[in-house]
Amino acid sequence: MDSPDVGELTPPNRTLMGPGPSDVHPRVLRAMTTPLVGHLDPSFLDIMDEVQELLRYTFRTDNTWTIPVSGTGSASMEAAYGNLVEPGDTVLVPTNGYFGGRKAEMAERAGGDVVTVDAPWGEPLRPEDVAAAFDEHQPDVFGFVHAETSTGALQPDVPELTAIAHEHDAYVIADVVTSLGGVELRVDEWDIDVAYSAAQKCLSAPPGASPLTLNDRAMNKILDRDQSPRSWYLDLSLLEGYWGDDRSYHHTAPITSVYALREALRLVAEEGIENRWERHRETAGAIKAGVEGMGLELNPEDDYWLPSLNAVRVPAGVTDGEVIDYLLSEYDIEIAGGLGDLSGDIFRIGCMGHSCRPDNVAFLMTAFADALETLGADVDADAGIAAMRDVL
Amino acid sequence: MDSPDVGELTPPNRTLMGPGPSDVHPRVLRAMTTPLVGHLDPSFLDIMDEVQELLRYTFRTDNTWTIPVSGTGSASMEAAYGNLVEPGDTVLVPTNGYFGGRKAEMAERAGGDVVTVDAPWGEPLRPEDVAAAFDEHQPDVFGFVHAETSTGALQPDVPELTAIAHEHDAYVIADVVTSLGGVELRVDEWDIDVAYSAAQKCLSAPPGASPLTLNDRAMNKILDRDQSPRSWYLDLSLLEGYWGDDRSYHHTAPITSVYALREALRLVAEEGIENRWERHRETAGAIKAGVEGMGLELNPEDDYWLPSLNAVRVPAGVTDGEVIDYLLSEYDIEIAGGLGDLSGDIFRIGCMGHSCRPDNVAFLMTAFADALETLGADVDADAGIAAMRDVL
Numbered sequence: 001m002d003s004p005d006v007g008e009l010t011p012p013n014r015t016l017m018g019p020g021p022s023d024v025h026p027r028v029l030r031a032m033t034t035p036l037v038g039h040l041d042p043s044f045l046d047i048m049d050e051v052q053e054l055l056r057y058t059f060r061t062d063n064t065w066t067i068p069v070s071g072t073g074s075a076s077m078e079a080a081y082g083n084l085v086e087p088g089d090t091v092l093v094p095t096n097g098y099f100g101g102r103k104a105e106m107a108e109r110a111g112g113d114v115v116t117v118d119a120p121w122g123e124p125l126r127p128e129d130v131a132a133a134f135d136e137h138q139p140d141v142f143g144f145v146h147a148e149t150s151t152g153a154l155q156p157d158v159p160e161l162t163a164i165a166h167e168h169d170a171y172v173i174a175d176v177v178t179s180l181g182g183v184e185l186r187v188d189e190w191d192i193d194v195a196y197s198a199a200q201k202c203l204s205a206p207p208g209a210s211p212l213t214l215n216d217r218a219m220n221k222i223l224d225r226d227q228s229p230r231s232w233y234l235d236l237s238l239l240e241g242y243w244g245d246d247r248s249y250h251h252t253a254p255i256t257s258v259y260a261l262r263e264a265l266r267l268v269a270e271e272g273i274e275n276r277w278e279r280h281r282e283t284a285g286a287i288k289a290g291v292e293g294m295g296l297e298l299n300p301e302d303d304y305w306l307p308s309l310n311a312v313r314v315p316a317g318v319t320d321g322e323v324i325d326y327l328l329s330e331y332d333i334e335i336a337g338g339l340g341d342l343s344g345d346i347f348r349i350g351c352m353g354h355s356c357r358p359d360n361v362a363f364l365m366t367a368f369a370d371a372l373e374t375l376g377a378d379v380d381a382d383a384g385i386a387a388m389r390d391v392l
Numbered sequence: 393m394d395s396p397d398v399g400e401l402t403p404p405n406r407t408l409m410g411p412g413p414s415d416v417h418p419r420v421l422r423a424m425t426t427p428l429v430g431h432l433d434p435s436f437l438d439i440m441d442e443v444q445e446l447l448r449y450t451f452r453t454d455n456t457w458t459i460p461v462s463g464t465g466s467a468s469m470e471a472a473y474g475n476l477v478e479p480g481d482t483v484l485v486p487t488n489g490y491f492g493g494r495k496a497e498m499a500e501r502a503g504g505d506v507v508t509v510d511a512p513w514g515e516p517l518r519p520e521d522v523a524a525a526f527d528e529h530q531p532d533v534f535g536f537v538h539a540e541t542s543t544g545a546l547q548p549d550v551p552e553l554t555a556i557a558h559e560h561d562a563y564v565i566a567d568v569v570t571s572l573g574g575v576e577l578r579v580d581e582w583d584i585d586v587a588y589s590a591a592q593k594c595l596s597a598p599p600g601a602s603p604l605t606l607n608d609r610a611m612n613k614i615l616d617r618d619q620s621p622r623s624w625y626l627d628l629s630l631l632e633g634y635w636g637d638d639r640s641y642h643h644t645a646p647i648t649s650v651y652a653l654r655e656a657l658r659l660v661a662e663e664g665i666e667n668r669w670e671r672h673r674e675t676a677g678a679i680k681a682g683v684e685g686m687g688l689e690l691n692p693e694d695d696y697w698l699p700s701l702n703a704v705r706v707p708a709g710v711t712d713g714e715v716i717d718y719l720l721s722e723y724d725i726e727i728a729g730g731l732g733d734l735s736g737d738i739f740r741i742g743c744m745g746h747s748c749r750p751d752n753v754a755f756l757m758t759a760f761a762d763a764l765e766t767l768g769a770d771v772d773a774d775a776g777i778a779a780m781r782d783v784l
Contacts, residue, residue, distance in 0.1 A: 074643035206648035251466035256598035
């Protein structure tokens with residue numbers, strides 16, 4: 001077997017305006033060049049404390065149990081479902097997007113009985129439907145998606161949903177993958193028991209260490225389990241030994257990913273979380289104005305608009321795939337198409353974290369206008385650019 | 393809630409001579425500053441192919457199913473056990489080290505019935521004991537540790553062990569966490585069905601993407617499962633969709649960790665895998681000669697010496713903890729103590745990947761001699777340094 005001849009790493013220089021990963025800030029890339037210390041080094045234990053403190057700030061929570069999970073976003077999702085859901089628990093999940101289905105998969109594998117609350121793809125859950133599902137099924141755990149990456153729809157009324165769940169003594173798991181650090185989220189004030197996220201969306205760190213927070217109520221359910229969770233790697237009662245007071249070895253933490261997350265979270269703290277939410281609304285607002293100015297429609301109603309992920313309906317005259325390919329090949333810009341029920345119907349244009357900048361928006365809208373015009377869509381590109389410029 | 397005031401990342405500049413992580417090569421750190429492309433970008437699909445090719449070279453295998461798992465080493469271990477072990481399978485695991493116990497935990501959570509084959513901590517399994525355990529228990533899956541990180545013992549006779557298992561139609565899972573890329577390992581020639589490893593040992597990449605290889609026989613068992621594996625994140629039948637021909641979305645890969653692993657594996661290919669094994673034997677041989685020259689003993693017999701992790705018995709007159717603390721505080725060198733049955737009895741001195749260099753060995757031995765003399769151990773430090781210099 002000869003040595004493979006693999007050359008230097010020279011990927012193209014993309015501008016990442018899809019559903020994630022987003023562009024990583026140069027300071028975060030630089031932090032990743034920091035030589036490693038051991039995962040039990042006293043200096044790393046201090047770094048862990050700092051990351052936990054920064055995560056609490058970003059989640060808007062005082063939860064002790066606030067950690068980065070050693071994997072990408074789906075690992076933090078499975079850590080939430082795999083630990084909180086016990087065999088025989090009834091788990092209520094939504095059907096209004098791709099990531100609701102993933103929750104059902106994970107809850108079932110954890111031994112839960114899955115029931116659903118329905119809404120069309122691209123629309124949020126209605127509190128009255130959630131209340132009716134609670135009355136019918138009496139679930140033990142209720143999972144919902146705050147910011148649906150697959151549809152670009154924001155779930156409003158979060159405190160109403162958590163109140164319904166808590167009136168029924170249920171636990172609430174919020175998917176905040178595409179909101180944390182970019183869209184208003186208040187874990188404690190909104191009474192969310194468990195929330196999980198990812199690094200590569202509005203935090204703009206590379207995927208690899210994924211935020212998770214649990215309040216004492218949720219953690220007590222986990223620590224009182226009769227059976228161990230089905231994953232050893234993601235067992236939070238064991239991870240408590242490492243991230244809690246003992247600092248005892250469980251598994252080797254992804255040290256460099258923790259360095260990266262720390263730097264990304266420092267950028268959040270320096271900007272101020274509320275300023276950051278406002279920046280996302282304003283900057284993504286220019287995308288929204290621009291595409292609407294061209295004559296295109298956003299898929300969600302304005303009340304459910306998700307600044308971090310703009311779902312734009314594909315206009316007549318083009319297919320999603322040819323526009324996506326054009327942007328990638330002609331401009332090195334990544335955007336994405338729809339999934340599931342919205343496959344072929346929408347473009348998904350992210351505006352997250354360090355990707356959420358006026359220069360990226362101006363470049364994207366210029367390229368998008370060119371793609372639509374060149375490929376023959378019936379749009380008023382000049383009006384769109386003018387509308388974008390008014391806001392930007 | 394005020395913004396946390398967390399300063400620049402400035403960890404101490406350690407020399408990592410413990411059980412991992414090892415020092416990361418500057419080229420690997422630099423590769424991690426490469427701006428991200430999306431996990432479905434055509435250019436990333438090419439990078440995935442390259443990483444798979446490089447992993448095959450390093451594992452000495454032609455297995456199609458050779459991928460980095462999106463987590464640290466324990467994630468690749470759980471991917472192996474959680475997928476190959478089905479509920480009701482009998483799983484034979486060793487008791488001769490800390491990581492045997494972890495396999496039992498994972499196999500049980502996967503629904504397996506665990507039986508054991510015993511050897512003292514620090515000694516390898518004997519083929520006759522494995523054969524007896526097969527006759528007694530008729531296990532479906534046999535897991536063993538090629539290089540026990542907790543005891544510094546190498547398992548010889550691997551082809552004999554795999555032959556016993558295959559005569560009984562069982563599957564073999566090899567833990568090669570502390571051997572891959574540093575100690576002779578031949579997955580195909582030795583007839584290993586599944587092998588998993590980590591990035592932060594002899595490959596010297598930061599932990600975060602962990603090598604796993606499975607032959608078709610093992611993969612067919614997984615694809616024929618009646619029940620889904622209990623983890624969605626680590627489900628190899630779903631990961632097949634991403635890493636196989638379809639390249640369909642499962643979860644977001646840890647892109648930067650894949651970049652890092654690619655560069656670390658390029659360094660392996662440039663050096664040549666057999667040269668690399670030889671470098672570890674020679675360079676770690678200077679540690680072995682040095683500590684023996686001082687009058688210390690290695691815990692394993694010479695036949696089971698593991699160059700990548702040298703288990704040195706703690707001499708009279710000092711405790712492991714005070715020596716470890718002295719090296720860290722006075723020299724910024726990380727080594728570790730024993731675990732479990734060997735707790736307090738051994739030092740664990742790693743010599744892995746980019747840490748396995750003459751300059752590191754000279755520095756370590758100088759510091760170790762100082763620590764032992766200063767703290768009052770009965771050693772002949774000068775003789776040890778001379779013996780180390782003879783080999784180095």
